[in-house]
Amino acid sequence: MENSTHTIIEFTRELHTCDINDKSITDSTVRVIWAYHHEDVEEAGPKYHDSNRGTKSLRLLNPEKANVLSVDLPSFDLVNQDVPIPNKDTTYWCQMFKIPVFQEKHHVIKVEPVIQRGHESLVHHILLYQCSNNFNDSVLDSGHECYHPNMPDAFLTCETVIFAWAIGGEGFSYPPHVGLSLGTPFDPHYVLLEVHYDNPTYEEGLIDNSGLRLFHTMDTRDYDAGVIEAGLWVSLFHTIPPGMPEFRTEGHCTLECLEEALEAEKPSGIHVFAVLLHAHLAGRGIRLRHFRKGEEMKLLAYDDDFDFNFQEFQYLKEERTILPGDNLITECRYNTKDRAEMTWGGLSTRSEMCLSYLLYYPRINLTRCASIPDIMEQLQFIGVKEIYRPVT
Template identity: 70%
Template sequence: MLIYTILLLPLFVAVMNMDLQTHGHSAVLDAQGKYKISWTHKDNTITFLLQVQTLGYVGFGFSSNGAMASSDIIIGGVYRGKPYFQDYFTDSKRILHRDTYQSYKLEYAIENGTHTTLKFSRDLQTCDLYDKNITESTIRIIWAYHNDDIEGTGPKYHGSNRGQKSLRLLNPEKKKISVPIPYKDTTYWCQMFRMPTLDKKHHIIKVEPLIQKGHESLVHHILVYECERDTNDTVLEYGHECYHPNMPDSFFTCETVLYAWAIGGEGFTYPPNVGLSIGMPEDPTYVLMEIHYDNPTHQEGLIDNSGLTFHYTPHTRTYDAGVLEAGIWVSLYHMIPPGMPAFSSEGHCPVECLEEALNQEKPDGIHVFAVLLHAHQAGQVLRTRHFRKGVEQKLLAYDNEFDFNFQEFQYLDEERTILPGDSIITECQYNTKSRSSMTWGGLSARDEMCLSYLIYYPKINLARCESIPEINEQLQFIGVKEIYRPVTSWPLIIKSPKRYNNLTFTEAMNTFQWTKKKGNTFNERVRKMPINVRCSKHESREWSVSL
């Protein structure tokens, strides 16, 4: 089976194998993946590595217009254990001639049981009338191969084993961008990428993390989001700190999670009947990669180029995979008092949301096959609970000894079906015994999250199903009577009683004298409070849900 690879470092680049990856830049020239090249250049010299699925001759060259006429060509291979390699050109009638001045220098030619590999170099400008100068402009590569080697009469006609591809050899798409990590606790770094342009549907079948050696504790999690399609390519040139006032507006359109990896996790392989669809008009054209860097010791001078590898294939599976983010809406309204050995928070994906989405698309339900549970440093027990008509079913996923430094997808022993009328609760138990101030829902490792990422099939138009407790009742617990309205600042400001006047609600919560007993009472109240629900489609749209 043919499998391609996408690197997110943090740019997407198609690569072939470890030999080719060592040569700087690489590309696949044919649709079947049989002809692969990589190249690197230094000063006035460019070096090529060709790896072609043939035991016959390999042709490679440069053309002004992609046609055979008036082209600069090399032909090489291995015949009876000995390499052969010649510099040729074609005239205006496409007749092949051996070039008197051999500008290309063969480094080696080898065969194994299936492939021929050629490594050779040449000057960028050779001063040879029949050679094409290599500049920063687009150059048209022509290629061909045959199952037989060259004999005395010259190369046999290659038939359909030929083609052309336009590349920029001296200014190609970068494979990776190094990110300077600020010397502060938490950095979220975002960069947007264009997905590979494909002529038909493909499936991503495996995802692997590529964490820079020595940065295993620095890179806390990596998320890949789908973005709106009408994005301007100019934003692809650089990354930016996420959630910053100066972040490009187009970054805010990226809300649907395609993949999630967290610290300590390994790669993820989709089941043999499921893949993540790319290449179709409705599939993402642009994606955003978000990396959470955790730097509690404020180390200076850190440079990171961690990312992800996506393996994809044109041999599509039966079903498209989807990702559902369920749990607690990340917000300051998620509050955990200090000094609590066990405080439980719940994020609801209610009946109304699932029913609306499933009834319109998949009334027979969706099938969950893996779950990633996600929290931060205070998390100790995480569970994804499943209810049908109000009756609790077997847990979808759980971790009774959650480790902040080890978070990965749990493959379910058996697929679980989610039907219209079902609901999901993500429950997180936190330990804040060592903390003297409130813990808030937020982005840093000291803040908290409570999320489940459900991987399922077939895909439906539901990206997020989350809740957050209503803020006014939480504030009433500490005696807040009134806030200033209209709300013009964040966090919102308290008006009364006098002891909280002009304090933000976060300041007021920290002013309150918390005890373990008060914390337990608050916990019981919060779990019974009204909730606000986020029931999101893809591309930032919402389902119309009434609770």
């Protein structure tokens, strides 16, 4: 169709064409190339597009960004106020906020990123953590660099991720039967907003006002949502050698860990409805594998063409149940062919991570389920024969 401002073209293609020159379309990220000319066509056919062209990463098979919500919902913002961005490649900035006081239970049913115009490539990801409720408003100051020796002690109580957004992602709407609970004694009163700023060109004088907007309703849903961070604990023990066209690491959410959390509260299991897969620049593919009683089940989520600059929650086509006795493995594939030095696990964009964030219901008392490689085995593998003092 065409109107005074837009031309819309619809086309179809088989997902798998059996033609060696065609890429199969899967649940993974697809790089789409686009080009157009301002005028549609002349007598000889379409006009050459000239410089109106580009690429975009898309997940073509992401089930419809479910239930597009009406915009007249009440909302509140958790956004930074004039944060000065240092001229270094990676900064994690943390700011505590108080959630508005609700007299009764509410559900957040949609979360949108609020990114300062022009800072779309600077703001790499945003995590929202629930903090201890035993504070007063004196903890609410202008924010600090996260994971820093001078960071306030209050930040150490903020361990439970309640929402995650990453670059390239858009707003997220919860399914119609689930919401993020606010207003009860067990819900967050104070939250920590962690923003990862990526400034590889060391630009100076940047001031940022980005964060999240939360839309909420008193018309509560059937279930409260939770987030589990699974995968490899972020640390220097995560090592990736240089010069590798392909190298895999894996993080385990073990049977014992899940069993302990589920048996106590939810022996009938929890239901996963969306997953965010997360690695850094060397990441090429991530798979979230699911095992039950030693048998591997269908992949929970995967992206075999991971794009660091396009990370968003994948809605699962069908919700997946996780039961006591299950375990999960987050498996990451890296390429370090162009690197001459070791790549270590860490917070910097040029370090690495291997994580998956599972959005699920009903909420249980489990926030992280991760493993760490055995450092002694690694040292033996590279030929260390004897260690004179403990490795810390």
